[in-house]
Each structure stands twice: as C-alpha cells, then as structure tokens.
Amino acid sequence: MTYITTKDGAQIFYKDWGPKDAQPIVFHHGWPLSADDWDNQMLFFLGEGYRVVAHDRRGHGRSNQTSDGNEMDTYASDVADLTAKLDLRDAIHIGHSTGGGEVARYVARSEPGRVAKAVLIDAVPPVMVRKESNPGGTPIEVFDGFRAALAANRAQLYLDIPTGPFYGFNRPGAKVSEGLIRNWWRQGMMGSAKAGYECIKAFSETDFTEDLKAIDVPVLVIHSEDDQIVPYADSAPLTVELLKHGTLKTYKDLPHGLCQTHPEIVNADILAFVRGEQAGADPEVLTITPVMA
Known part of the structure; x- marks a missing residue:
C-alpha cells in the first residue's frame, strides 16, 4: 500500500491511478469514510484519461489513527x-x-x-452549526447527539446513518442497496473512534467563509434540496455567493450520498465542468431537476 509521511509524522494512505502526465483529479471523502467511497468516480475519470488520486484522511481508513490533528487546518496541511x-x-x-x-x-x-x-458536493461550507452569524444553521444539540451515539455504540450509529438519511433510504419508495449500507459501515469502522468523534466538531463548527472568499479558481457547487445531512438552504446558495467564480448546480430530490446512488448524473456534470463546458467566469445558478428512475 502507498503512504506519504506528513510534517508531523502521520502516515497517510493514498491511491494514485492513471498516467502521471495526465491532469490529476483529487478526491476528498466525507465523514467517517475513506478513499474507497470514491471508487465509482475514480474508475469513471480514469476511463476518461485523467490521473485520479484519493487519500484516507488521518484517523480514517488505512491512515494512521493519530491522537492529534483531527481538525481542518491539519487536514488541509496533510493534503498539501x-x-x-x-x-x-x-x-x-x-x-x-x-x-x-x-x-x-x-x-x-x-x-x-x-x-x-474545485468541486464541492453536498459540502459543509460555509458553516453548519447554528450561531448568531448563521441563524439558519443546524442546532449544536444535533451534533452533540452524534457524539453521544458514537461514544455509546459506534457500530450501531454507523448502521443507522446509511440505512436512513445518508442515502435517502428512509424516503418512501426508495430502492435500498444493502451493499451501500454495508460498505459505509465497513469504511467507518476502519477508522479511529477518536478521529470520528473529533471530526464531528471539525465538519460542523469550522467556518469556511474566508476560505471561500479567497478562492480564485472556478468552483462547481453541487447540492440537492433533499439532502438530509447537510441542509441545502444553509449551505450551497450561501457558498456560491461567497465565491469569486462559482456555479451552483441544484438537484431536486437526490440524497446526500448522491455520488453512490446516482453516479450517472453526478459524474456527467462534473466531467462537463472539468472539461470547461460549464466553468463560467462569473457566478451562475443552474437548477437541474433529474428524472428519477
């Protein structure tokens, strides 16, 4: 297996497929998963001629279960x-x-x-938690509940999330994939309980407002209005307003885990953006309503 050593000595696992002289696409996974969550996208973009790279965040997957560094500054430093x-x-x-x-x-x-x-998919910026400057955010009690459930019975929590809201399997008429549920659980349980616990604070309380303002490259922001994990109204529309070169692509009824449930939609939209078909020099809002099978 392939690893790099970070400045503080952590071992970070990564995958690196495709021609080394091809344009690289780097994938960053969600909590509490691993690079394996991007299998579909890595194979797809590899087939389109790109070099594809994905890593396990520290404390997740096959990377070191470090005691420290489970916060955004260190995560970004590890990527650097x-x-x-x-x-x-x-x-x-x-x-x-x-x-x-x-x-x-x-x-x-x-x-x-x-x-x-860059592409942000059902992403946590600008900031998730409710506070005076973010009145539409998610109450801190919700994240406290995640922490309590993880500490009490992590294995059960990691079944409840993918079985229910993550993939929208709790919606009427949803086509449930037992494989996706088991793979989510497998990835989560590979990681550190401490990292999983501390990452809840990292994803819910970190304020990315100034980061978004500082980004100079084109950014595609993809989000679904039916996201039950990262609420749409307090995320994507606010994010694109802060970006210098942002494009918002809104889906109506896809789940938070849309990359796995509807890769044929998401992959095509990302590919168009990567190829420059929708890069957009100025902010643009596109509302896409996919036809659901």
Whole structure:
C-alpha cells in the first residue's frame, strides 16, 4: 500500500491511478469514510484519461489513527503534503460533505499552479452549526447527539446513518442497496473512534467563509434540496455567493450520498465542468431537476 509521511509524522494512505502526465483529479471523502467511497468516480475519470488520486484522511481508513490533528487546518496541511509529494499541478479537487470543507481550506491556501478547479458536493461550507452569524444553521444539540451515539455504540450509529438519511433510504419508495449500507459501515469502522468523534466538531463548527472568499479558481457547487445531512438552504446558495467564480448546480430530490446512488448524473456534470463546458467566469445558478428512475 502507498503512504506519504506528513510534517508531523502521520502516515497517510493514498491511491494514485492513471498516467502521471495526465491532469490529476483529487478526491476528498466525507465523514467517517475513506478513499474507497470514491471508487465509482475514480474508475469513471480514469476511463476518461485523467490521473485520479484519493487519500484516507488521518484517523480514517488505512491512515494512521493519530491522537492529534483531527481538525481542518491539519487536514488541509496533510493534503498539501500529499500534493507536494506527488507533485500534483493544475489539479481538480473534488470534495464531498466534510471533504468539501477540506477542499475549501486547502484550495484557499494552495501554492500557485497547484489547483485548476474545485468541486464541492453536498459540502459543509460555509458553516453548519447554528450561531448568531448563521441563524439558519443546524442546532449544536444535533451534533452533540452524534457524539453521544458514537461514544455509546459506534457500530450501531454507523448502521443507522446509511440505512436512513445518508442515502435517502428512509424516503418512501426508495430502492435500498444493502451493499451501500454495508460498505459505509465497513469504511467507518476502519477508522479511529477518536478521529470520528473529533471530526464531528471539525465538519460542523469550522467556518469556511474566508476560505471561500479567497478562492480564485472556478468552483462547481453541487447540492440537492433533499439532502438530509447537510441542509441545502444553509449551505450551497450561501457558498456560491461567497465565491469569486462559482456555479451552483441544484438537484431536486437526490440524497446526500448522491455520488453512490446516482453516479450517472453526478459524474456527467462534473466531467462537463472539468472539461470547461460549464466553468463560467462569473457566478451562475443552474437548477437541474433529474428524472428519477
């Protein structure tokens, strides 16, 4: 297996497929998962001729279960170490959920020439938790509940989330995939309980407002109005308003885990953006209502 060593000595696992001279696409996973959550997208974009890279965030998957560093500044620093080690330039960084926050912080601080574009998918920016400056946010009690459930019985929590709201399997008429549920559980249980616990604060309380303002590259913001994990109204529309070159693509009734349930829709939209068909020099809002099978 392939690893890089970060500045503080952590071992970060990564996958690196495809021609080394091809444009790289770097994938950033959500909580509490791993690089494996991007299997479909990595195979798809590999087939389109790109170099595809994905890592397990520290404390997640096959990376070190470090005691420290389970917060956004260190996550972004780890990505910087990875991109430097692999010498990734002109890359497209794609982040889902917590990974979208990681992308925002890394891209805002990245070295010139490292990043060409970014994609935020059902992502946590600008900030999730309700506070005076974010009155539409999610109450802190919700995240306290996640922490309590994780500490009490992590294995059960990691079944309840994918069985219910993550993939929208709690919606009437939903086509449930037992494989997706089991794979979510497998990935979550590979990681550290401590990292999973502390990452809840990282994804819910980190404010990415200044990061979004600082990003100079085109950003595609993808979000579904039926996202039950990261509420749409307090995320994507606010994010795109803060970006200099943002495009908002709204789906009507896809779940939070849309990359796995509807890859044929998401992959095509990302590919169009990556190829420059929807890069957009100025902010643009596009509302897409897919035909559901």
